[in-house]
Amino acid sequence: xxxxxxxxxxxxxGRHVVDVLHEGGHDVVAISRSNGVDVITGDGxxxxxxxxxxxxDTSTGPSAEQGPAxxxxxxxxxxxxxxxxxxxxxxxxxxxxxxIDKSVGGYGAAKMAHERATLAGPIPARILRAAQFHExxxxxxxxxxxxxxxxxxxxxxxIVAARTVAEALAALALSDEPEGERPAEIAGPSEEYLPDLxxxxxxxxxxxxxxxxxxxxxDPDDALNADGGLLPGPHATLAGPTFAEWLSAAA
Numbered sequence: 001x002x003x004x005x006x007x008x009x010x011x012x013x014g015r016h017v018v019d020v021l022h023e024g025g026h027d028v029v030a031i032s033r034s035n036g037v038d039v040i041t042g043d044g045x046x047x048x049x050x051x052x053x054x055x056x057d058t059s060t061g062p063s064a065e066q067g068p069a070x071x072x073x074x075x076x077x078x079x080x081x082x083x084x085x086x087x088x089x090x091x092x093x094x095x096x097x098x099x100i101d102k103s104v105g106g107y108g109a110a111k112m113a114h115e116r117a118t119l120a121g122p123i124p125a126r127i128l129r130a131a132q133f134h135e136x137x138x139x140x141x142x143x144x145x146x147x148x149x150x151x152x153x154x155x156x157x158x159i160v161a162a163r164t165v166a167e168a169l170a171a172l173a174l175s176d177e178p179e180g181e182r183p184a185e186i187a188g189p190s191e192e193y194l195p196d197l198x199x200x201x202x203x204x205x206x207x208x209x210x211x212x213x214x215x216x217x218x219d220p221d222d223a224l225n226a227d228g229g230l231l232p233g234p235h236a237t238l239a240g241p242t243f244a245e246w247l248s249a250a251a
Contacts, residue, residue, distance in 0.1 A: 008059030016166030069110035105220030
């Protein structure tokens with residue numbers, strides 16, 4: 001049984017990581033502010049990491065803007081690394097995003113800074129770049145809703161379930177393989193188009209709304225998203241369920 005700390009344990013992917021590890025019989029430390037541990041202030045971090053062999057970092061800040069997001073990731077990484085060294089942590093696993101090495105700004109650039117800080121730290125680290133989560137579709141629909149119209153970016157993605165990503169993170173955390181130079185990638189089984197996925201959601205809920213695909217000139221990575229920059233490379237692990245299968249099974 002391995003003692004593994006999960007930062008961002010109540011988040012979109014972190015809660016699945018906790019479940020996967022518990023199901024595998026591991027000793028899990030759930031790091032979140034609701035559990036009295038703060039990766040930004042450092043409150044409770046030393047005690048939470050005591051005896052932990054691995055940290056899986058799925059934490060995210062409250063802002064998607066490049067500046068605040070970068071500050072969050074760099075601060076959290078510094079605190080996790082420093083407390084982790086003192087606790088004897090032997091590996092740090094971080095979830096990231098496919099395509100951010102091509103990002104020119106925004107949240108992608110913040111995650112790229114997160115990756116660099118992680119790999120530059122004293123604890124051996126592995127990066128798992130994931131495609132967009134299935135759960136992202138309805139969130140983006142909510143952001144783009146204006147009355148009876150939902151405006152969505154022209155995003156090409158090989159979308160993947162958060163639970164599937166969690167399983168891959170757990171496997172990396174427990175792997176005996178040495179840290180590699182290239183980030184691992186995980187994505188869904190086939191390329192999808194975000195507005196088409198939204199149509200599936202609308203049909204399931206029986207809503208009378210129109211989906212419109214639009215360009216987002218305010219997003220520095222808008223062209224990247226539309227031109228396939230978020231699609232996985234040839235070495236990516238592809239795993240289901242598809243979005244349609246996941247949506248059908250969702251309560």
